[in-house]
Amino acid sequence: MRALTAAAIGLAAALALVLTITAIGVPAGRTSPKPLLTTVPRHP
Template sequence: MRALIAAAIGLATAFALVLILTAMGTPSGDTSPKPLLTTVPAHP
């Protein structure tokens, strides 16, 4: 029973956190025009 209560509290907390972050909206700012390198360039 305690595990069920703990799971319910954790789920409610996570759900509340998602709602708060959603209500805050997207942060202001611009994205970088330069692409990120995800691989290491090959050396000839």
């Protein structure tokens, strides 16, 4: 029974966190048009 209670509390906390982030909204800003480099450029 304790495990079920702990799982319910954890689920409620996770749901509250998601709802809080959703209510706050996406932070203002813009993404860079330049692609990120995933490898080190090779020098000739």
